[in-house]
Amino acid sequence: MSANNGYYVPHQSIWPIVGSIGLFITMVGLANMLTGAWNATVLLIGAAILLFMLFGWFGAVIKESESGLYSQQVDRSFRWGMGWFIFSEIMFFAAFFGALFYARQFALPWMAGDAGRLATHEFLWPAFEYVWPSSGPGELGGEFQPMGWWALPTINTLILITSSITLTFSHEAMRHNQRQKHINWLALTIVLGLIFLGLQMYEYVYAYTELNLRLETGIYGSTFYMLTGFHGLHVAIGAIILAVILGRSLRGHFTAERHFGFEAAVWYWHFVDVVWLFLFICIYVL
Amino acid sequence: MAATTHDVHDGHGEHHHGPAKGLGRWLFTTNHKDIGTLYLLFSLLMFLIGGSMALIIRAELFQPGLQLVDPHFFNQMTTMHALIMVFGAVMPAFVGLANWMLPMMIGAPDMALPRMNNWSFWILPFAFTMLLSTLFMPGGGPASGWTLYPPLVLQTGDAFPFVILAIHLMGISSIMGAINVIATIFNMRAPGMTLMRMPLFVWTWLITAFLLIAVMPVFAGAVTMLLTDKYFATSFFNPAGGGDPVLFQHIFWFFGHPEVYIMILPAFGVVSQIIPTFARKPLFGYHSMVYATAAIAFLSFIVWGHHMFTVGMPLTAELFFMYATMLIAVPTGVKVFNWVATMWRGAMTFETPMLFSIAFVILFTIGGFSGLMLAIAPADFQYHDTYFVVAHFHYVLVPGAVFSIMAAVYYWLPKWTGHMYNERLSRIHFWLSVIGVNILFFPQHFLGLAGMPRRVPDYALQFTEWNMVSSIGAFIYGISQLLFVYIVIQTIRAGDKATDQVWEGARGLEWTVPSPAPYHTFDTPPKISATNAHG
Amino acid sequence: MLYTRCLVRFTAIFTSGLLLLWSMAAVAESGWLQLNMPRGVTSVSREVYDLHMLILWICVAIGVVVFGVMFYSMYFHRKSRGVEPAKFHESTKVEVVWTLIPLFILVGMAIPATKTLIKMEDIGDTEMTVKITGYQWRWHYEYLGKDIGFFSSMSTPREQVYNLAEKNPDYILEVDNPLVLPVDTRIRLLTTAADVIHSWWVPELGWKRDAIPGFINDNWTLIEEPGIYRGVCAELCGRDHAYMPIVLHAVSKEEFAEWVQQQQQPSTALSAAD
Ligand code: HEA
Ligand code: HEA
Ligand code: CUA
Numbered sequence A: 001m002s003a004n005n006g007y008y009v010p011h012q013s014i015w016p017i018v019g020s021i022g023l024f025i026t027m028v029g030l031a032n033m034l035t036g037a038w039n040a041t042v043l044l045i046g047a048a049i050l051l052f053m054l055f056g057w058f059g060a061v062i063k064e065s066e067s068g069l070y071s072q073q074v075d076r077s078f079r080w081g082m083g084w085f086i087f088s089e090i091m092f093f094a095a096f097f098g099a100l101f102y103a104r105q106f107a108l109p110w111m112a113g114d115a116g117r118l119a120t121h122e123f124l125w126p127a128f129e130y131v132w133p134s135s136g137p138g139e140l141g142g143e144f145q146p147m148g149w150w151a152l153p154t155i156n157t158l159i160l161i162t163s164s165i166t167l168t169f170s171h172e173a174m175r176h177n178q179r180q181k182h183i184n185w186l187a188l189t190i191v192l193g194l195i196f197l198g199l200q201m202y203e204y205v206y207a208y209t210e211l212n213l214r215l216e217t218g219i220y221g222s223t224f225y226m227l228t229g230f231h232g233l234h235v236a237i238g239a240i241i242l243a244v245i246l247g248r249s250l251r252g253h254f255t256a257e258r259h260f261g262f263e264a265a266v267w268y269w270h271f272v273d274v275v276w277l278f279l280f281i282c283i284y285v286l
Numbered sequence B: 001m002a003a004t005t006h007d008v009h010d011g012h013g014e015h016h017h018g019p020a021k022g023l024g025r026w027l028f029t030t031n032h033k034d035i036g037t038l039y040l041l042f043s044l045l046m047f048l049i050g051g052s053m054a055l056i057i058r059a060e061l062f063q064p065g066l067q068l069v070d071p072h073f074f075n076q077m078t079t080m081h082a083l084i085m086v087f088g089a090v091m092p093a094f095v096g097l098a099n100w101m102l103p104m105m106i107g108a109p110d111m112a113l114p115r116m117n118n119w120s121f122w123i124l125p126f127a128f129t130m131l132l133s134t135l136f137m138p139g140g141g142p143a144s145g146w147t148l149y150p151p152l153v154l155q156t157g158d159a160f161p162f163v164i165l166a167i168h169l170m171g172i173s174s175i176m177g178a179i180n181v182i183a184t185i186f187n188m189r190a191p192g193m194t195l196m197r198m199p200l201f202v203w204t205w206l207i208t209a210f211l212l213i214a215v216m217p218v219f220a221g222a223v224t225m226l227l228t229d230k231y232f233a234t235s236f237f238n239p240a241g242g243g244d245p246v247l248f249q250h251i252f253w254f255f256g257h258p259e260v261y262i263m264i265l266p267a268f269g270v271v272s273q274i275i276p277t278f279a280r281k282p283l284f285g286y287h288s289m290v291y292a293t294a295a296i297a298f299l300s301f302i303v304w305g306h307h308m309f310t311v312g313m314p315l316t317a318e319l320f321f322m323y324a325t326m327l328i329a330v331p332t333g334v335k336v337f338n339w340v341a342t343m344w345r346g347a348m349t350f351e352t353p354m355l356f357s358i359a360f361v362i363l364f365t366i367g368g369f370s371g372l373m374l375a376i377a378p379a380d381f382q383y384h385d386t387y388f389v390v391a392h393f394h395y396v397l398v399p400g401a402v403f404s405i406m407a408a409v410y411y412w413l414p415k416w417t418g419h420m421y422n423e424r425l426s427r428i429h430f431w432l433s434v435i436g437v438n439i440l441f442f443p444q445h446f447l448g449l450a451g452m453p454r455r456v457p458d459y460a461l462q463f464t465e466w467n468m469v470s471s472i473g474a475f476i477y478g479i480s481q482l483l484f485v486y487i488v489i490q491t492i493r494a495g496d497k498a499t500d501q502v503w504e505g506a507r508g509l510e511w512t513v514p515s516p517a518p519y520h521t522f523d524t525p526p527k528i529s530a531t532n533a534h535g
Numbered sequence C: 001m002l003y004t005r006c007l008v009r010f011t012a013i014f015t016s017g018l019l020l021l022w023s024m025a026a027v028a029e030s031g032w033l034q035l036n037m038p039r040g041v042t043s044v045s046r047e048v049y050d051l052h053m054l055i056l057w058i059c060v061a062i063g064v065v066v067f068g069v070m071f072y073s074m075y076f077h078r079k080s081r082g083v084e085p086a087k088f089h090e091s092t093k094v095e096v097v098w099t100l101i102p103l104f105i106l107v108g109m110a111i112p113a114t115k116t117l118i119k120m121e122d123i124g125d126t127e128m129t130v131k132i133t134g135y136q137w138r139w140h141y142e143y144l145g146k147d148i149g150f151f152s153s154m155s156t157p158r159e160q161v162y163n164l165a166e167k168n169p170d171y172i173l174e175v176d177n178p179l180v181l182p183v184d185t186r187i188r189l190l191t192t193a194a195d196v197i198h199s200w201w202v203p204e205l206g207w208k209r210d211a212i213p214g215f216i217n218d219n220w221t222l223i224e225e226p227g228i229y230r231g232v233c234a235e236l237c238g239r240d241h242a243y244m245p246i247v248l249h250a251v252s253k254e255e256f257a258e259w260v261q262q263q264q265q266p267s268t269a270l271s272a273a274d
């Protein structure tokens, strides 16, 4: 617990405006790439500025934290902040899950003539029968095979669950001031995360080359890739956060009592994990 | 929870400096008052730009036939007008008010996450630069209405990804702003400021922030699907691939309906501060006001289908959405009745903030009534997509949300600047606004009922008269807002010295600090008791 | 202060007077009909109209009560009259009362609304079917099983739109080939679209329904009076959204049979509509 009780309010900071400029350049770069006007240069410049901002901003926060400027109350503000940020992420995923449920429960059955929507079936899609996975009545993207849930996805599920457990061990170790143990479990967690990402990559390649399951494979391809893709992105971000935390741990930043930086990363990792469980059930199993 | 004491911490002398000098003050600031000012000024600028677009719309609609603009450009104006008013004018105005007032109302030294606060603001100018720039791109800006329905929106030209990504930026900004509000309210209250002692403006913002965090990411998801449908051949909204254009509408309105309450709940808060002050009587039914706000927020998540009665939902869904929507009239009614009961047997005076608040209560209620009519699904089959809807939502948004913002500005401007505004001019501003706005929007009810569809640059001859009336009202109302701009500038620069309490009947922490409020307030938290907590 | 009041009141009175005059002129010009929803020519449309008037009057009544109390208070409870503010600020009893009363009123509205809605959504047995397809920017009508199908586009000349010619009385509400339907017949109308979402709306029938690409919405109508009914596309569908009107000729069963015959003779199929 820090020695002072005042609420720390930094006087001025350049990082937010750097962040805004970085975001702006990134977005303009991305938009111009999508219209085909530019190549990736501007996007990368923007991303570099954002990275620079993150280093600068978090660097400043870490320095302030380490020099004892933060009271418990500041710590709580960060907790509220992180908690609600994760909630917002959950709602982002909810939109895509919603799309998946809607397509499976309503759109596709309607096209197949379900529940009072006979006319749709009769006049527009008379040949369509509904089986999931489906690429729609137009069979967009050509013939495909669905991604099974056994083998790879199951292994991946086990890996992620394990990684949540190892991270919990790491947290426990931290709380009991067992630094080396904490670092080892943390490192193992990151390795598991990377293995997960590697396998996911492999799965995508396999799906594209062997199964002809693509982003353009109708609603199945759309939901499959968007959900697993955004999830993968979050695993990658989570792994980077954990790596940064590992770096800080190696420098001896956290103590048994004060380690919110680490805890925030743990929350994030568990969140990513829970999303995967939903994904595994909704996308692969059901 | 807020029991931690704040010994003023002097380890870093910088903490007690006044504002920095020059442009740097605004670019790098972490001060909630500076950021509040930035938000408010930005919002005013956007209000003028969005309003100018509305005036273009009204000018074209003055007569049947095409006079001024081409239909495609007209549709861009409609779309941009709405996006700018909603995301650029009303929402940032309320965030600005939150920034200025929340810390002062709960006795906090600043917002909980000051650097992030700066970031939330400074994303906005970039986002709107991006959005506005689309008007100059080949094929023009978005022309699909602010609801961005596919497949129409997918016909947008090169502007498309710019619009989507600008919306992402606005979303990021709103979410960070909302997180900040929640963290501030939960964590920064002065000792004794229990939840049930918080001023109602704080309560309504707390609930609004929750709504924002819950729905902005959903909107982000929806527009992301639009983007991938257009550029990566996904099929979310493409029936051939098993998607459905109506899916977008469901996701959009799951966001969109709470979004409209995001624009009205803080307004309820503002009015609940102002009416007790000028009635010189405490707010009637504080507790039920809080519960009603929460009930409205809860219901707002389950009524989105009332925007989609005509898409052909199953009967059970239509009934469900109809009933749920009608229910919202109950908690909203509780609020209206409580305001009236607050005025009842008070000792009222009618300074400009009070005038705007009273106009708010009446005109918002009229907008609520037409909302209730729209909620009746079989009748909505007639009303939907006509000017009746346009009249409804402008009543709740303009003499609703916008009037509450005007009221708030007049109410707190003396606290912000240390100067009294010019009461005479401000009353003229009020009367011109309240008359103008009714000439502007009341006839639109008639137009809608008589069959004029919305989002058209041209109309059948029988609609001519009321459109002329409406357009004239628009210009009266629009030009009177320049008077508002003048009054605000005048007050910032000069004016009678304001006292600390400013208004005779004002209660609450913000009136215990000097006017203008010092750059840092409540470095030492005040002690709150049941009596000095709120009005 | 006096000057302020005078100025303010003058502005207020002057502008309201202007407003009043203008409205009266407008009403005189366009008739009272232009202020309200049409009653329409189907039993559904009349039910909808009655429902509309019912809620409208309920809202007006509530408004009169609420605003009445408010204005009373604003007049009598003014500081300038030297009143002392009361101290009360809570009463669970009245809160409960004004929660329950609106609730009951709402139930009263919901019952007829539910009945009408169920009736509208019940397609039931129909005697003939027309499939309506929205295109950017015209309608296509297909009489299923009758081998009749045609496009219907706005016929108002562009010069009128650009104010280069005097406008017809039915400016932008006229088409080349109107939809012809028999009266006293339960007709199934299917709506769908070929490109973007449109919405098919003839106010006199009492409803509109979206036309959505990839899906078909089922509707029915039973027109009771012959006549020409005009409507519009009600969902924003791009550039010429304002210019895809609907014209519906409701004719007697005999006339309709005749029209069908004519249509089925290929040679006259195009111009026979009028
Ligand atoms: C601030 C914004 C705001 C607010 C507060 C509201 C409030 C309400 N709105 Fe509105 N609405 C919009 C903004 C808002 N709306 C917008 C922007 C659109 C159009 C979007 C678009 O398509 O572009 C829209 C559209 C819209 C529709 C869709 C219409 C259509 O497209 O066909 C419907 C339908 O149900 C609706 C209903 C309601 C209801 C029931 C309320 C209720 O909350 C109102 C409750 C209030 C009262 C009822 C008055 C006070 C109560 C009493 C005095 C108690 C006693 C009363 C009774 C018992 C009657 N709104
Ligand atoms: C908070 C939101 C908000 C606000 C404040 C307003 C304010 C106004 N709106 Fe609204 N409007 C919407 C939200 C809002 N609107 C939405 C959501 C839609 C639906 C869009 C859609 O269909 O997709 C809509 C659509 C809409 C339409 C229908 C368009 C159509 O269907 O085609 C019309 C038409 O009359 C209109 C008019 C106006 C007018 C006259 C005002 C007035 O209040 C504006 C007041 C005018 C000013 C403030 C101008 C002041 C400026 C000057 C005098 C010039 C000086 C200029 C500079 C210094 C730069 N709006
Ligand atoms: Cu077709 Cu609007």
Ligand SMILES: [Cu+2]
Pocket: B256, B257, B260, B303, B304, B306, B307
């Ligand atoms: Cu709504």
